[in-house]
Amino acid sequence: MYDCAIIGGGPAGVSAALNLKALGKNFIWLSSSAVSKKVAQAELIKNYPGLPDVTGGELGWTFRNHCEGMNIRLTEELVTGVYETDGHFTLLAKDKQYEAKTVILCLGVETAKPIDGEQDFVGRGVSYCATCDGFLYKGKKIAVLCTDKKFEHEIGFLAEIAEKLYVMPMYRGYEIDFPNAEVILKNPVKLTGGMRLERVAFKNGGIDVDGMFILKGALSPATLVHGLEIKDGHIVVGRDCATNIAGVFAAGDCTGRPYQYAKAAGEGNVAAHSVVEYLSSK
Amino acid sequence: MYDCAIIGGGPAGVSAALNLKALGKNFIWLSSSAVSKKVAQAELIKNYPGLPDVTGGELGWTFRNHCEGMNIRLTEELVTGVYETDGHFTLLAKDKQYEAKTVILCLGVETAKPIDGEQDFVGRGVSYCATCDGFLYKGKKIAVLCTDKKFEHEIGFLAEIAEKLYVMPMYRGYEIDFPNAEVILKNPVKLTGGMRLERVAFKNGGIDVDGMFILKGALSPATLVHGLEIKDGHIVVGRDCATNIAGVFAAGDCTGRPYQYAKAAGEGNVAAHSVVEYLSSK
Numbered sequence: 001m002y003d004c005a006i007i008g009g010g011p012a013g014v015s016a017a018l019n020l021k022a023l024g025k026n027f028i029w030l031s032s033s034a035v036s037k038k039v040a041q042a043e044l045i046k047n048y049p050g051l052p053d054v055t056g057g058e059l060g061w062t063f064r065n066h067c068e069g070m071n072i073r074l075t076e077e078l079v080t081g082v083y084e085t086d087g088h089f090t091l092l093a094k095d096k097q098y099e100a101k102t103v104i105l106c107l108g109v110e111t112a113k114p115i116d117g118e119q120d121f122v123g124r125g126v127s128y129c130a131t132c133d134g135f136l137y138k139g140k141k142i143a144v145l146c147t148d149k150k151f152e153h154e155i156g157f158l159a160e161i162a163e164k165l166y167v168m169p170m171y172r173g174y175e176i177d178f179p180n181a182e183v184i185l186k187n188p189v190k191l192t193g194g195m196r197l198e199r200v201a202f203k204n205g206g207i208d209v210d211g212m213f214i215l216k217g218a219l220s221p222a223t224l225v226h227g228l229e230i231k232d233g234h235i236v237v238g239r240d241c242a243t244n245i246a247g248v249f250a251a252g253d254c255t256g257r258p259y260q261y262a263k264a265a266g267e268g269n270v271a272a273h274s275v276v277e278y279l280s281s282k
Numbered sequence: 283m284y285d286c287a288i289i290g291g292g293p294a295g296v297s298a299a300l301n302l303k304a305l306g307k308n309f310i311w312l313s314s315s316a317v318s319k320k321v322a323q324a325e326l327i328k329n330y331p332g333l334p335d336v337t338g339g340e341l342g343w344t345f346r347n348h349c350e351g352m353n354i355r356l357t358e359e360l361v362t363g364v365y366e367t368d369g370h371f372t373l374l375a376k377d378k379q380y381e382a383k384t385v386i387l388c389l390g391v392e393t394a395k396p397i398d399g400e401q402d403f404v405g406r407g408v409s410y411c412a413t414c415d416g417f418l419y420k421g422k423k424i425a426v427l428c429t430d431k432k433f434e435h436e437i438g439f440l441a442e443i444a445e446k447l448y449v450m451p452m453y454r455g456y457e458i459d460f461p462n463a464e465v466i467l468k469n470p471v472k473l474t475g476g477m478r479l480e481r482v483a484f485k486n487g488g489i490d491v492d493g494m495f496i497l498k499g500a501l502s503p504a505t506l507v508h509g510l511e512i513k514d515g516h517i518v519v520g521r522d523c524a525t526n527i528a529g530v531f532a533a534g535d536c537t538g539r540p541y542q543y544a545k546a547a548g549e550g551n552v553a554a555h556s557v558v559e560y561l562s563s564k
Contacts, residue, residue, distance in 0.1 A: 011331060014331050015329075015544055018331055019329045021329075022328050022329045046300070046304050047297075047300045047301045047303075047304045047551065048332065049293060049550075050333050050344045050348060050547075051332050051333075051348075052347070052348040052351050053351070059332065062332045063331055063332055066331060066332060066333075066334040069334050069335070070334070238521075239520075239521060239537075239538070256521070258551065258552060260552075260555070262547045262548050262551035263551045263552050265544045265547070265548055266544050266546070266547055266552075267548060268331075269329065269544035269545045269548070273539070273540040
């Protein structure tokens with residue numbers, strides 16, 4: 001059982017990890033990718049105190065080096081669910097699960113809004129993890145929304161299991177070449193069904209499916225943690241970075257504007273200290 | 283008229299200044315000393331993301347270099363009062379005054395609590411600035427509480443004006459050698475009087491005076507800004523770093539725990555963005 005699980009590898013997650021380490025806590029740090037895409041793409045950052053005129057790539061590299069120097073390791077896995085059980089939290093990540101007393105969410109900010117109906121069918125046809133849930137769709141028809149080229153290998157995995165795939169790539173330069181995969185260049189606007197997902201609707205028309213895989217780097221906070229208070233797309237936190245769920249904290253862009261490195265690092269710092277305070281109060 | 287006045291030279295002030303500069307605002311940055319004493323004294327800092335294993339001195343130097351590289355200048359003056367007039371703020375600093383549309387308070391955290399009665403006699407016998415108010419005490423008897431060796435030159439200035447000085451140095455290795463100055467190694471516990479300050483009380487006994495100078499690097503927030511909401515010794519702010527006074531923001535240790543560099547830098551970042559939002563809403 002970890003003292004804390006940090007979800008997210010951006011500046012808030014880095015700061016939370018450095019602080020939990022400095023405070024002597026036993027934690028796991030999970031992120032779907034070792035390098036924050038948003039950080040890596042930043043051109044020139046002038047306002048992160050102490051690192052003048054760095055590119056996003058340099059900032060990410062500097063952060064990563066700082067962590068390595070303190071023997072902090074990032075576990076590269078997408079967390080697909082956080083469940084509270086018996087006063088602690090269980091995190092699902094692919095075929096593994098982790099137990100932690102507290103959680104710090106450093107999820108960044110979603111660029112894509114959830115599809116209408118998406119949250120209603122999570123676990124009832126909607127999945128975020130091909131290797132976890134793919135076997136459920138042997139010989140069936142599935143939709144696959146792929147948000148990034150780096151998830152294409154998961155499509156290959158699904159193509160081996162399902163009878164038919166309708167793949168919707170949300171990026172340029174896709175390479176999807178499987179005999180049973182049909183590429184559809186439309187945006188899904190609504191998911192419908194009864195007890196389970198039955199249909200993916202487009203602006204015009206739709207497809208009947210048995211399930212849908214949404215391959216993306218981070219789930220929306222509300223999808224990831226049931227009952228989390230969200231306002232205007234951001235996790236609601238107090239000045240101590242505590243959410244409405246005892247033991248769950250949040251830091252960085254996911255808590256709201258400004259979307260800034262120093263703000264995110266500051267909140268990771270605060271969240272780590274709040275975790276320590278919470279643990280000692282138990 | 284400046285868009286903003288930042289008060290305080292620690293990490294929160296540095297971050298606020300870097301961000302206001304990056305955001306193209308016209309501001310003045312005031313601090314009683316160019317180097318934050320608290321930062322300079324820190325031995326080894328491990329948890330400021332991006333700067334592994336720096337001493338406080340190195341961190342301060344790195345911050346200062348970052349500012350210089352962006353042509354940001356710190357004005358070394360102690361602000362002794364912030365007054366709201368006609369929808370803007372007037373800052374008093376020695377014999378000068380500055381006008382600004384907004385204020386960011388980065389005052390750090392007071393290590394010394396105000397003396398019982400101190401706030402009641404501000405402007406009525408209690409002063410924080412020898413060169414501003416010394417002339418009022420020509421030929422009179424004054425108490426001087428000096429918190430740091432660096433303020434000793436102000437005692438010399440007062441010794442030339444007043445008839446008699448009772449000097450209470452709050453540090454070791456003091457060098458106070460003026461014919462009309464008597465050193466008292468006691469802590470003042472209460473200030474009393476009628477319309478004006480009349481007496482400084484110690485645990486045993488006291489002295490009758492016409493005035494008292496308290497020489498320190500930063501005034502308590504409540505003394506500096508009349509009407510500012512304080513709770514448990516910290517300035518009350520929202521997640522946007524706004525105080526209860528429209529146009530006044532606060533960042534860093536003065537807003538509460540944890541007293542940490544990343545937290546302070548993050549709040550300076552947030553406060554600067556809140557200032558910009560506030561200015562554009564006017």
